[in-house]
Amino acid sequence: MTFDPYEIRKDFPCLERKTSTGRKLVYLDNAATSHKPRCVIEAMEKFYYEYNANIHRGEHALGSKATRAYEDAREEISRFIDANDYTEVIFTSGTTESINLVAYGWGLKNIKNGDEILLTIMEHHSNMLPWRRVAALKRAKIRYLDISEDGILRYDQLASLITERTKVVAVAHVSNVLGTINDVRRLAREAHRVGAIVIVDGAQSVPHMPVSVRELDADFLAFSGHKMLGPTGIGVLWGRKELLEEMELLKLGGGCVVDVTLEDVKYMEAPWRFEAGTPNIAGAIGLAEAVRYLKRLGMKSIRRHEYELTEYCLKRLNEDGHLDIYGPLDASLRGGVVAFNVKGISHSSVARALSRMGIIVRDGMHCAHPLHYRLGLKGSIRASFYVYNVKEEVDALCDALRVIVEVSESLRNVKDHEGECPTG
Numbered sequence: 423m424t425f426d427p428y429e430i431r432k433d434f435p436c437l438e439r440k441t442s443t444g445r446k447l448v449y450l451d452n453a454a455t456s457h458k459p460r461c462v463i464e465a466m467e468k469f470y471y472e473y474n475a476n477i478h479r480g481e482h483a484l485g486s487k488a489t490r491a492y493e494d495a496r497e498e499i500s501r502f503i504d505a506n507d508y509t510e511v512i513f514t515s516g517t518t519e520s521i522n523l524v525a526y527g528w529g530l531k532n533i534k535n536g537d538e539i540l541l542t543i544m545e546h547h548s549n550m551l552p553w554r555r556v557a558a559l560k561r562a563k564i565r566y567l568d569i570s571e572d573g574i575l576r577y578d579q580l581a582s583l584i585t586e587r588t589k590v591v592a593v594a595h596v597s598n599v600l601g602t603i604n605d606v607r608r609l610a611r612e613a614h615r616v617g618a619i620v621i622v623d624g625a626q627s628v629p630h631m632p633v634s635v636r637e638l639d640a641d642f643l644a645f646s647g648h649k650m651l652g653p654t655g656i657g658v659l660w661g662r663k664e665l666l667e668e669m670e671l672l673k674l675g676g677g678c679v680v681d682v683t684l685e686d687v688k689y690m691e692a693p694w695r696f697e698a699g700t701p702n703i704a705g706a707i708g709l710a711e712a713v714r715y716l717k718r719l720g721m722k723s724i725r726r727h728e729y730e731l732t733e734y735c736l737k738r739l740n741e742d743g744h745l746d747i748y749g750p751l752d753a754s755l756r757g758g759v760v761a762f763n764v765k766g767i768s769h770s771s772v773a774r775a776l777s778r779m780g781i782i783v784r785d786g787m788h789c790a791h792p793l794h795y796r797l798g799l800k801g802s803i804r805a806s807f808y809v810y811n812v813k814e815e816v817d818a819l820c821d822a823l824r825v826i827v828e829v830s831e832s833l834r835n836v837k838d839h840e841g842e843c844p845t846g
């Protein structure tokens with residue numbers, strides 16, 4: 423199948439809508455959440471219309487069908503990330519919950535006074551705050567791997583930052599601000615040398631490129647369904663079997679036990695022991711459909727498409743002398759995320775102006791405040807691409823930025839000349 427974003431767009435009903443001012447919608451906020459293709463919406467609708475039932479409870483016809491669909495979804499996702507076994511896949515509500523589960527379920531049990539947790543300065547708050555809380559509770563120390571001027575991790579610092587005291591290395595596979603693709607294999611090699619575990623925040627990688635947990639050699643991988651064409655409220659924690667077995671349960675209730683007496687309780691095996699309560703059944707079914715859709719497009723083709731858009735966008739933005747661009751300028755080192763600022767104009771003014779022109783980008787600190795402080799910024803504007811974005815949308819963004827710069831310069835000139843007496 424050839425990868426044709428113009429054809430792909432037709433599968434996404436929301437992209438057909440016009441903005442409130444009647445303009446064509448240019449959606450470049452995919453790092454925040456993606457749109458959903460018709461097949462995902464229909465798969466969830468079919469569940470509610472045709473076989474809505476609770477799962478793992480009773481063997482009636484509807485329940486069996488729903489249980490099968492939910493467990494099939496787990497298998498589909500385990501194949502997608504190249505896991506050894508589908509029992510290594512836990513359904514959660516998203517990346518945030520997945521990382522919290524590891525931090526509290528594994529971290530509180532295994533991290534002790536004086537131990538160290540290595541994070542990077544570019545982490546999203548979701549992969550920073552749970553570890554900081556665990557460190558505070560266990561009197562452990564957090565250390566941070568810094569970045570170079572072009573937004574690449576300072577691997578040269580690893581030798582001094584990973585020591586016998588390091589218990590956890592937590593890293594984003596792809597930064598949600600700089601776009602940098604981090605060398606997880608290298609971090610895993612260094613971490614494993616001292617017996618530490620590696621948790622990878624895959625929120626910005628799993629949707630956009632082939633990801634194999636076996637190749638990454640990490641111990642945990644977290645990602646969200648809604649950023650990969652799936653619904654909100656569903657996500658995944660993948661973990662090595664032996665680590666899942668020693669992880670504490672955070673949620674207790676129905677659906678996670680084999681037996682309960684007044685004296686005792688016997689919990690199920692992983693992953694079911696971590697999924698107490700009625701899970702997001704429709705969400706899992708929708709996510710599996712999204713994965714099938716992504717597989718049809720081909721993850722390598724998706725990566726190539728986003729690489730081309732990113733390279734083009736970086737080139738065009740770079741031609742405009744009025745912009746500061748963050749992260750590596752070489753598109754092969756980054757995912758489809760481009761953060762920048764327009765010199766002399768606040769990020770919120772630019773984003774508001776773009777929005778009026780029908781161009782949807784995100785502005786602010788993108789849940790990465792420490793990274794922005796490190797860069798000396800109060801915020802940035804972020805354009806992020808996905809399967810349905812086309813070159814003309816990059817042009818629309820760059821042309822609109824040009825207009826914003828020109829208007830702002832004209833206004834500045836008018837202001838500078840205000841009060842001058844006209845001559846002649």
Ligand SMILES: Cc1ncc(COP(=O)(O)O)c(C=O)c1O
Nearest residue numbers: 516517518546548598623625646
């Ligand atoms: C790198 C990264 N990590 C974690 C998250 C949190 O994802 P969620 O809100 O789906 O839990 C995001 C979302 O923007 C992200 O970009």
